[in-house]
Amino acid sequence: MSDTPPSFLDRREMLAAGLAGMALSTLPGRALAQSGARAPDAPRTGSASVAAHRVEVPMPHGGVTAGHPLAAMAGTRMLMQGGTAADAVVAAMAVMNVVEPWASSAGGNGFATCLDRKTGKVQSLAFTGGAPRLLDPDGDPKALDHGPKALTVPGAFGGWIALARRFGKLPLSTLLEPAIGYARDGHPLDASIAMFITRAQKTLALYPTSAAIFLPGGQPPAPRSIFRNPDLARSFQALADAESQALKGGADRDRALQAAHDYFYTCPIAQEFARFSTETGGWLRLDDLKAYRPRWDDPVTTNYRGLDVYCSPLTSRTGLELCEQLNLVEGFDLAALPADDPLFTHYLIEAIKVAKADVYKYAADPKFAQTPVEGLLSKRFAAQRRTLIDAARAGLYPEGGNAAAFDRSALEPARQDFAHQGDDHTRGGDTTSLSAVDADGNAIAVTTTVGGGFGTFLVMGNTGILFNNGLRLGSSAPYAGHPNKVAPGKVALLGNGPTIVLDKGRLKLVFGSPGGETIGQTQFQFLVNVVDRGLPIQAAIEAPRFALDADPNFYKPGAAITVQAERRFPDATIQRLTAMGHKIERVGPYAIGSVQGILADASGARMAGADPRRMGYAVGY
Template sequence: MHRRTFLSSLSALGPLALGASSLFSGRASATPLVDRPDIRAGDRLAGASFASRSTVWGTKGAAATSHPRATLVAIDILKRGGSAVDAAIAANASLGFLEPTANGIGGDAFCMLWDPKAGKVVGLNGSGRSPAALSLETVREQSPKGRIPSLGALSVSVPGAVDAWWTLHQRYGLLPWKDLMAPAADLAEQGMPIPLMIAARMRSDMARIVKPESNVEEIDNIRKVYMTRGRTPNEGEVVRNPDLARTLRMIGEGGRDAYYDGPIADTIEVYFKRIGGWMTRADLAAQHAKWVEPNHVDYRDGVSVYGLPPNSQGPTTLQMLSILKNFDMAELGLVSAKSIHLQAEAKRLAFEDRAKWFADPDFAEIPIEHLLSDEYGQQRAALINPGKVMERAFPGDAPHKGGTTYLSVSDANGMMVSLIQSNFAGMGSGLMPDGLGFSFQNRGSGFSLQDGSPNIYAPGKRPFHTIIPGFALKDGAPWLSFGVMGGGMQPQGQTQIITNMVDYGLGLQAAGDCPRWRHDGSSEPTGVYKPGVGELRLENGIPDATKAELAAMGWTVGGTDAGFGGYQATMKTEEAYGAASEMRKDGLALAI
């Protein structure tokens, strides 16, 4: 099917597929009617009682993203003969328009994939560096609170996403590059109704950006795109971004150089000069993604879990699992107090190492082999009291409501792609270059300003990154391409998915639907600390008896706050592909 025919057919289906949500656009004002934790979901004939829907199955490919239209784009690319990498790039480009509260071409990207020809998991680090002209002294002078602000030019590092897509496509792409940018450009040009969750996030993000005390150097551009009605759009209202459409078409025609060493780079340099920022065309031209060797740990039952090395927090998930495999998790029971207790304690231990060691490996030595060794996992596990919270305090906290999108795509040739892309916090820095239609990430706020920290700011350095794709093999064969977006929630969420599936036997969809926990209050690579054991937050679905038992163990138990991540996954069996999508987001999983 031709591109425009496909998109036209989707537009025709809009009132049925998505536009119907406009009938309920007033729901946000009727919160008391729907905020009823005492009411549970309806009953299902089979499967987990708490599951929202069934796993989707197919034989020739699968896709799961955080927006239905992006999933449809990925499926269309697969049907046209594109690889899983082609489909992931096209879907990610579309999400930059559809879900600007989480990602876009002003952000970074990381990827792990199963290369069926090489027979191994391959990793790509697509994170950008700080501007060469921005010194540590300047950053400290303009960070009066001792931490880099999360809004404005100081927080902007070079966006790596487009270069990462280009690098992936050069090795694994089958369709022409411009065909991968076209669906996103068409959507941005034609417009799309905004779904509930994204509308809510945009409302809060824009309120934070435009308030005077935010001190963002320039906000007119982002207001013109996302506040065309004098406010952000409500659920079901149509959003258009013709500037982004033009930018994507330039990238489609000119490749990565159009962005990094061409007309887009020129516009970006002029913009930062105008507002008093530091990024230059030379900074952009120097950006190149790196192929990296993923780390892994062998968990149990033949399952090996993979993560990307620092400057990503990928090894944090692996450390948690390396600790937990020393306990009989299955015996403890699903969402039991003892199970959650052990997982949260493993998190606290792993996050302490994350804060101490993780940084750009070009600037720091990181003992990853030691941190992921069985011996070290056993030593850390021995610190946990199965019936009582550890007294040692792990102060500080990571942003758990990060602005990130995760997607997974698998194809008929056996390739499985796990890709995550992000603005960092919400809509990023709040800065949008003139006429280009995308905002810059605020990943630079992930640096530390403390002397002696391996993650201390330096020009041309990559900041500590929270975004991590996930991947797992079973008996040496590709099994699970998955991720859980959400800042510091990501390794906690990934660990819960693995334990839910491996230890508790949940299916792909039910593993994500299962109610989650999240611990806040650990040391951070940014150098921000807070004393105490922190807070253990639990979703409403956790049984009251479990909450009471955790409190008796010494945990400070908190309630839900919608900061429990966003899960997407595809899975391979001997006969088929499965796909699952997050019920906490607006997404969709499909298979063919």
């Protein structure tokens, strides 16, 4: 008797077939058996691998896809209570602060990209705090990695309030209720978060306020143990109470939300932040907090193969990276290349090199330096830079191009050669992303961060809140004279790039990814998977990815580039890329980025996907 399993599809294969757009009517008749040896659950029908680890989630009325199932559920609860996409993402971000504290915080920073379905307009919200005004730009860069001198002004909570004021309906007390409950009563700690706490144990232990929460009894919490942050629960409850008291006093919704904002940035919580910073030797003061404002702006945009792509403007570098990468590969017929053709991957790698070089040359806080945004987004500039891409071999990491020549308002700065200065290696970044749509067709993508994992590692006094270490090398340039060198009041660059894609004015995609330096690269590959390869959203998310790493950093022309490739790339592809001159490092099979997104087809049907590389989960209704 043959040991070969019968040639019909098991349950997971049928799910994968659905993900690939295969109708059940095309399956062999015996694949539809409901019982016996041919049933979908029969032991001998199991396959060695699956096409997807998540099923697509339909969202006929709306839903949320986020970096943790509890966050996705909290956001969807808001929608089911009559809330908007803005209400959903605020509730989800608050829960992410509790359940994924190493990458998300009310004291963090981030960007949101928002589609107002009624007007058809896409807007960007930057909730990014700058360096404290007392910062010493000539201090030890290592002090910017963690501790009291590493923190930036907290931007995220101000962003939550800005989203709720402009696009929300529900009271803040309702939006914060799920997060307050999980922080106060606890939730089972995901095994990956327990692992991150264990890895960070030595640094967390340096700071008693952090150790009290993350190292109870002096030890990291066990996976799936009940984890609590009672100080954070009290802070969130106080913010909700500030709103409630304002409403009782006769304030309208807008003024009540402003009361919660003031409680965080001028009143008791702000005062605790400033007190703790001063006592621990930090630079942050109450004036820094009072001066902070989130910023609404137009996103950067390009048209890629007939689709309008909108992403975050400065002080995010990723919007510029994503748009230029798309402009570069638009000159190649990617759809004609098989997905396993090494040339397909080669073109993407080379486009990332060129775009990184251009963006890292210029990008900085526009209040402090002139960035030729128009030039970097120019199709003519992309055509010129595309000539650097050789179809036969890998190129070196180039110097940035003269984007100012394609910008009507910019001047090309004098060329500067940045010499090696001590430790100029980029520090990593850790982030989370979520996307939501509501019943009215409004859509929002948010990517929020604390910078490197656990941010400053320093819980601010009795608030339970971690801050962003957004001044670290990578977000800021290590070289004197570079436009992105740290300075008092300057906002260092983020990699956050939540994205919305419209097809003739209709929502096509809303998505984002965490991953620090890899965010723009991950989102680029995902979008190409959808547009050029025609993949459904979950398949596009789960397809193998790569990421470029630069030694010492992407600021420096001639940096040594390593292509980190997930192990699921075929051996033949890796061998051919190596022969073309790429330095390839194989990494885990699901190791790069974590896309959460929602795809709408021409009929208006919306399907959400979530990335198995982390804890991503989608919930629709």
